[in-house]
Amino acid sequence: AQSVTQLGSHVSVSEGALVLLRCNYSSSVPPYLFWYVQYPNQGLQLLLKYTSAATLVKGINGFEAEFKKSETSFHLTKPSAHMSDAAEYFCAVSDLGGGSYIPTFGRGTSLIVHP
């Protein structure tokens, strides 16, 4: 069965610093992987997705993530944090292990950006 672990429920960075949000997954077959962002009082929006093409995936707002099969990881990075990046970030995985692609979401990581 697939599962997702997001390390750190809260990550705090200074404006301009590197952002690194960690996601590890468990999947018995090649997975689809996603990062979503949720701003206060809004629904989730897609940042980027991995669907078995390039292992380095670029998304919106300067975010990118690298699929590392050997480490079963899909960490999200951004070179320089902006105040507007403060939000909740969710990693999601789906595979065909259960007979259909049902996505599983992580518990989320709250990104705090200090001026």
Place this chain on the structure above:
Amino acid sequence: DAGVIQSPRHEVTEMGQEVTLRCKPISGHNSLFWYRQTMMRGLELLIYFNNNVPIDDSGMPEDRFSAKMPNASFSTLKIQPSEPRDSAVYFCASSPVMSPGTDTQYFGPGTRLTVL
């Protein structure tokens, strides 16, 4: 496109009352999902539909919850009777593909439900 539309945005009700949450998916999308988000349990998938047919409702917490999708442009999630532990944000999402986990899900703004 207007995106996924949910109503109401906020609902406050008393224990024992019936609650109906509504969702209009993005036109042309084949899959529709209902999620519940709480601090304790995170984001939980309750049920999803493909072409208006319920495919997996294993996430529905109990018989008090029911969901319908009478046509491609409308879905409801009903709680009857409601209980305080049902208080949460309920999201509807839609996807353009039949296999929900292979492509982007488009989320609505959510309905914040408070059961007193």
